[in-house]
Amino acid sequence: MNVLVAGGAGYIGSHTVKRLKEAGHNPVIYDNVGRGHREVIDILKVPAVIADLNDRPKLLAALRDHKIDTVMHFAAYAYVGESVDQPLMYYQNNVATTVNVLDTMKEAGVSRFVFSSTCATYGDPDSIPITEDEKQLPVSPYGRSKLMVEHVLKDLQVGWKDFKFAALRYFNACGCATDGTIGEDHDPETHLIPVILQAILGVKPGITVFGTDYPTKDGTNVRDYIHVDDLADAHILAMEKLDTLKTVFCNLGTGNGFSVKEIIATAEKVTGKKVPVTFGPRRAGDAIALYANPKRAKDLLGWEAKHKNPESIIQSAWNWFKDHPRGYGK
Numbered sequence: 001m002n003v004l005v006a007g008g009a010g011y012i013g014s015h016t017v018k019r020l021k022e023a024g025h026n027p028v029i030y031d032n033v034g035r036g037h038r039e040v041i042d043i044l045k046v047p048a049v050i051a052d053l054n055d056r057p058k059l060l061a062a063l064r065d066h067k068i069d070t071v072m073h074f075a076a077y078a079y080v081g082e083s084v085d086q087p088l089m090y091y092q093n094n095v096a097t098t099v100n101v102l103d104t105m106k107e108a109g110v111s112r113f114v115f116s117s118t119c120a121t122y123g124d125p126d127s128i129p130i131t132e133d134e135k136q137l138p139v140s141p142y143g144r145s146k147l148m149v150e151h152v153l154k155d156l157q158v159g160w161k162d163f164k165f166a167a168l169r170y171f172n173a174c175g176c177a178t179d180g181t182i183g184e185d186h187d188p189e190t191h192l193i194p195v196i197l198q199a200i201l202g203v204k205p206g207i208t209v210f211g212t213d214y215p216t217k218d219g220t221n222v223r224d225y226i227h228v229d230d231l232a233d234a235h236i237l238a239m240e241k242l243d244t245l246k247t248v249f250c251n252l253g254t255g256n257g258f259s260v261k262e263i264i265a266t267a268e269k270v271t272g273k274k275v276p277v278t279f280g281p282r283r284a285g286d287a288i289a290l291y292a293n294p295k296r297a298k299d300l301l302g303w304e305a306k307h308k309n310p311e312s313i314i315q316s317a318w319n320w321f322k323d324h325p326r327g328y329g330k
C-alpha cells in the first residue's frame, strides 16, 4: 500500500516507516520537522514532504502525487505535562489539524485512516487492566484532545460511507530500533526511560520521580511500557485489517504494569550503573496507574507484544542512547 505517514520524522512514526518499508509497503513521510528529525529521512531513504499538515495545497498534492491509500496520523503534540500548561496549543494541533487532515483526505478520496490515540483517553480507570470498554474520562488536555478526535472519527463515518479507521490507544511507547539505525529523540525529552538513561550518561543531572504517594504498589505511578517496534507492527496489521473492517478501536500494550521505581531499578540492572534520583511532588495531569488488557488486539489483529518485559525494551533504548546521548546529529 501507499501510506502517507503524517509525523513520520518523529519517534513512533519513523519506526513505523522503517517497518512499513521492510514489509514491502511504500511509505511517504509528511512532517514539518518541528519536533521531528530530517536525519530520519536520509537514514530511511523514503520519499518525504517537509510541510505542515495545515498547508492544505501541499497535503492534497502529496495525497494525489503519491496515490496514497492510507494515512497513518502520528503528528501531534504528545506531552501530558505540557498540555496542562498550554492547552490551546494541544487543541489546535491535535484536534483542529486532524480535522484539516481528514477534510483534505475527503477531497482527495483517500478513505483509510490509522490514528495514534492513547491510553490517556481513559483518565483514571475504574478497573485495570484496562479494556476498550472502560469509560473515557481523560485527566489532561492531551488526553481530551485525543478523545475528541476519536469522536470526530465516529461522526465522520456516519456520512462518509467509504471512510474506515483504526484508533489505536497506545500505552507508553519506548525502546529503539534493535538494529540501532533510528531511535528516540524528543526535545525537550521528558519521557521516563530516556530521562533515566540520559541521567546515567550525564546529559541530564538526574531524574526526579514525580510523586511517591500514589495508591500503587510502591507509591509511584504505574505504566505499561510497550516497545516502539511492536507498536509499528500493530499499525501495519491494523491498516491491513481495514480491508475487512470499517472501524477498529484497540489498546496497544503488553498487559503488564511497572512502577517508576521498578523502571529505575531495571535501568540500573541493564546498564550496570546507578541512576541519580530525587523524589519530588506529583506532576499535574498524571493518571495513577495505566496498563492494558491487550486481548482485543490479539483477537482482532493477531497482534501481541514481542517485548514483554522492560529489560529488553530498556536494553534497546540503552544501545541507542549510548551511541547518541543527545539524539540525532548532536
Ligand SMILES: NC(=O)c1ccc[n+]([C@@H]2O[C@H](COP(=O)([O-])OP(=O)(O)OC[C@H]3O[C@@H](n4cnc5c(N)ncnc54)[C@H](O)[C@@H]3O)[C@@H](O)[C@H]2O)c1
Pocket (backbone or CB within 6 Å): 006, 007, 008, 009, 010, 011, 012, 013, 030, 031, 032, 033, 034, 035, 036, 037, 051, 052, 053, 054, 073, 074, 075, 076, 077, 078, 093, 097, 116, 117, 118, 119, 169, 170, 171, 172, 173, 174, 186
Ligand atoms: N510517545 C508515546 O508514549 C505515545 C503514547 C501514546 C500515543 N502517542 C501518540 O503517538 C504519536 C507520535 O508520538 P511521538 O512520541 O512519536 O511524537 P513525536 O513528537 O516524536 O512525533 C510527532 C511528529 O509529528 C510532527 N508534527 C507535529 N505537528 C505537525 C504538523 N502540524 N504538521 C506536520 N508535522 C507535524 C512533528 O514534527 C514530529 O516529527 C502522537 O500522536 C502521540 O500523541 C505517543
Ligand SMILES: O=c1ccn([C@@H]2O[C@H](COP(=O)(O)OP(=O)(O)O[C@H]3O[C@H](CO)[C@@H](O)[C@H](O)[C@H]3O)[C@@H](O)[C@H]2O)c(=O)[nH]1
Pocket (backbone or CB within 6 Å): 078, 079, 080, 081, 118, 119, 120, 170, 171, 172, 173, 190, 191, 192, 193, 195, 207, 208, 209, 210, 211, 221, 222, 223, 260, 283, 286, 290
Ligand atoms: O522525569 C520523569 C519523567 C516521568 N516520570 C513518571 O514516569 C511515568 C511515565 O511518564 P512519561 O514517560 O512522561 O509518560 P506519560 O506521561 O505516561 O505519557 C506518555 O504515555 C502516554 C500513554 O500513557 C502517551 O499518551 C503520551 O503521549 C506519552 O508522553 C509517569 O508516571 C511520570 O510521572 C517521572 O517520575 N519523572
